[in-house]
Amino acid sequence: MSPSPEVARRHEAFPSVPVAWISVAGRANGKKMFFFGKKKSAHHIVVLPHPELCPSGEVVPAVVGKSIAEALVASGVELSHSCQFQCSCTTCHVFVMEGGAHLSPKGAEEAKVLAGTESDDRWSRLACQSVFQGGGDLVVEIRNA
Numbered sequence: 143m144s145p146s147p148e149v150a151r152r153h154e155a156f157p158s159v160p161v162a163w164i165s166v167a168g169r170a171n172g173k174k175m176f177f178f179g180k181k182k183s184a185h186h187i188v189v190l191p192h193p194e195l196c197p198s199g200e201v202v203p204a205v206v207g208k209s210i211a212e213a214l215v216a217s218g219v220e221l222s223h224s225c226q227f228q229c230s231c232t233t234c235h236v237f238v239m240e241g242g243a244h245l246s247p248k249g250a251e252e253a254k255v256l257a258g259t260e261s262d263d264r265w266s267r268l269a270c271q272s273v274f275q276g277g278g279d280l281v282v283e284i285r286n287a
Contacts, residue, residue: 185276187213190239190283195220206276210236210245211269222286227270232259233286234269241280246273261285 144150185204189196202217211234214221222233229251238245242265248256252271259266274280 185244185274185279187274187280187282189214189219190281192284195284204244204274204280206274208274209270210238210267210272210274210280210282213274214269221269221284223270225270229255229268229271232256232268235259235286236267236269236272237261237265237283237285238267238272239265239281239283241278242267244275244277244280246271246275 187202187204187210189200189202191197191199196219200214200217200219202213202219205213208216209227211221211223211227215223221236224233225231227234232255235256245267248267249271252268255268256266269282
């Protein structure tokens with residue numbers, strides 16, 4: 143019996159690993175196997191579609207200890223950040239539609255900067271100050287261009 147196409151592809155990439163050890167589901171013979179491939183993030187930031195920045199939306203890895211802005215910029219989303227993540231402008235202003243509990247609390251400086259925007263509500267955050275703490279996915283909307 144020949145291996146499945148996925149197992150064959152992995153075996154081509156790692157010829158020194160016996161085919162019997164490679165499993166598509168990550169298990170073989172009931173034993174946990176090493177998964178060959180890129181390590182994937184457990185949590186994600188889902189960016190809702192924006193007509194200019196990401197017309198079809200984006201899904202980027204959420205990294206504990208990194209801000210939303212750092213994660214988006216590192217993944218190629220062209221989020222404006224005029225003050226270079228220093229909490230002194232509102233160009234990285236986003237709306238956290240889901241998962242706000244997985245972010246650092248809004249600080250006094252961020253609240254002061256956001257007070258100058260026309261939309262200061264519970265979903266309103268500066269992406270540079272919203273640090274992912276882990277525990278779930280985020281859904282954000284970018285309204286600035």
